[in-house]
Amino acid sequence: MIPVYRWELLKLLAQKRTYLGLGVSMAVPLIFTFVLIFKTGGPNDIPLGRYIRETGLALPFVVLFFMSIWAFPLITSLVAGDIVAAESHNGTLKTILTRSRNRGEIYAAKVAAAFTYTAVVVLAMGSVAVTAASIEWGFNPLTSLSGTTVSAGHGLGLLAASLAIYAWPMAAIAAFGLFLSTVTRNSAAAVVGTLMWALFMQLLGVLPGTESIRPYLLATQFEAWHGFLRTPADWAPVVRALWVCALYVSIPVFAGYLVFVRRDVAGE
Amino acid sequence: MSGAPPVTARALVKRYGAITAVDHVDLTVERGDVFGYLGPNGAGKTTSLRMLLGLIRPTEGSAELFGRDPAEAGARALDGVAGFVEGPRFYPYLSGRKNLRLLADLDGGRAASRIEEVLDVVDLRDRAKDRVGGYSHGMRQRLGIASSLLRAPQLLLLDEPTTGLDPAGMRDMRELVKRLASEGITILLSSHILAEVEELCNRVAIIRSGRIIYEGLLDELLQSAAGGYRLRASDPERARAVLLARGVEGVQLLDGELQFQADAATVEAATIALGAAGIGITALVPLTATLEELFLGMTEEEAA
Ligand SMILES: Nc1ncnc2c1ncn2[C@@H]1O[C@H](COP(=O)(O)OP(=O)(O)OP(=O)(O)O)[C@@H](O)[C@H]1O
Ligand SMILES: [Mg+2]
DSSP: OHHHHHHHHHHHHTSHHHHHHHHHHHHHHHHHHHHHHHSSOOOTTSTTGGGTTTOTTHHHHHHHHHHTTTHHHHHHHHHHTTTTHHHHHHTHHHHHHTSSSOHHHHHHHHHHHHHHHHHHHHHHHHHHHHHHHHHHHOSOOEEOTTSOEEOHHHHHHHHHHHHHHHHHHHHHHHHHHHHHHHHHOOHHHHHHHHHHHHHHHHHHHHSTTOTTTGGGSHHHHTTGGGGGGSSSOOHHHHHHHHHHHHHHHHHHHHHHHHHHHHSOOOOO | OOSSOSEEEEEEEEEETTEEEEEEEEEEEOTTOEEEEEOOTTSSHHHHHHHHTTSSOOSEEEEEETTBOHHHHGGGGGTTEEEESSSOOOOTTSBHHHHHHHHHHHHOTTGGGGHHHHHHHTTOGGGTTSBGGGOOHHHHHHHHHHHHHTTOOSEEEEESTTTTOOHHHHHHHHHHHHHHHHTTOEEEEEESOHHHHHHHOSEEEEEETTEEEEEEEHHHHHHHHOOEEEEEESSHHHHHHHHHHTTOOSOEEETTEEEEEOOHHHHHHHHHHHHHTTOOEEEEEEEOOOHHHHHHHHHHHHHO
């Protein structure tokens, strides 16, 4: 398993789209920083947006909000939607499936690599955001969502926890991308399909009449980190995000697995 | 490894909708065989090999490699087995050597220690650091062989390995196949070129429209196929008369060349007679039967 996973990562590192996604996730917070330097006003109506010029710790949270709508889903699906389909397209699936590894092992390695990429992208955005913003506005204490002041060090810990929980719904998008990648065998179809699905999930969350199911929608899980930013911490949305996302992750991953281990690999 | 034969297929069937790509194929490849799997385009050669390699599932029947069914045993069934179907494919953005490293890691064991050695065997060491995306067809084909040899196989499954190669490439590939066979590797090789199979194989199966229409020793097959000649002589009209007088039947004059069917003894006698008649021979070429002619011959036999 370890060598298979390692090679999945090396393959990602050898492809342009990986850097495209990673580059965008690091460029967005930089663009935010520049715009905020040269313009007055700010994203005052979104969580922590008001404090954006008070401490560098606020920016990553603001970018998390903005990128959850389509930028992060796009970046994730760009790689996850390609990870199986590219092998179909290159015809390399038959090459790796005629070595000494079972299909389940290859699939598991691909799942792990797609999740790793997703986590790295979120982490990269957070790190660049906090670094750039702190250079401009200082690494100062952060005002929490409850209005209390948390020290900069503690704020950094909260940011790390927030990025970690935010990676879960991202993983759900990656899982769906992987599933489509396996089923469609077509990279473009899988990337677009995953993006549409992610947008549809967002749409569900704002439609009237969905209030009762809203806590269980994927879009809601992108806000689970709010729980960490309250005093005292509100664990309910965090715990819910953990199990809800576990479902959103495991169902497509398992469905993709069933398809992958059974399917005919002919002409690909 | 057990005493089971390298390849056995029993009533193997693969259907794609209304198309029966492989129709109740039985095959046995014994240890040490260089087995030719002959058939025209679309006959079902690649589909058969895909089932052997576990890439696709048979609709019916079973295939075993050294007694293990790839549809059941998964990758374990491929222990000691290597090969590829259609053109071998690699990651275009990785170098040849990196591709081999990747595959060696998937194989585990000592495969990685063989990389330089197999690159030498296929003469790719100079280009191993270049991205496969820039390789020619022939180089990819050779890399395919190299990647198969990494597994130190006892059975090699090759799907039309010389297709698309230039004459030198074809010769090199055939030499390599011969060399590997002489090292004791059992080889199953698909092809639609009879001459190639003739040069390499001891046993053959012929498949057409998914069905095996002949399985047996190559020599027996050739006897049923041989016997055509092309003759270029200084005076074709007179040469024709001499041949006819010698009992050669069905002599045709096409574009100044004579074509006829005869056994070896008759041809010997005919050439002496031509010489005696003062007719010079500029060329006497045995016609190797094409696969198509062979099939036509076989179906005509069936119909008779
Ligand atoms: N994945 C597939 N889907 C549908 N039909 C297929 C598929 N693979 C093969 N076939 C059909 O099965 C038949 C046999 O094809 P196959 O590729 O095995 O022939 P082949 O003997 O390898 O031919 P060639 O010499 O052209 O390589 C053909 O009619 C082909 O169209
Ligand atoms: Mg073929």
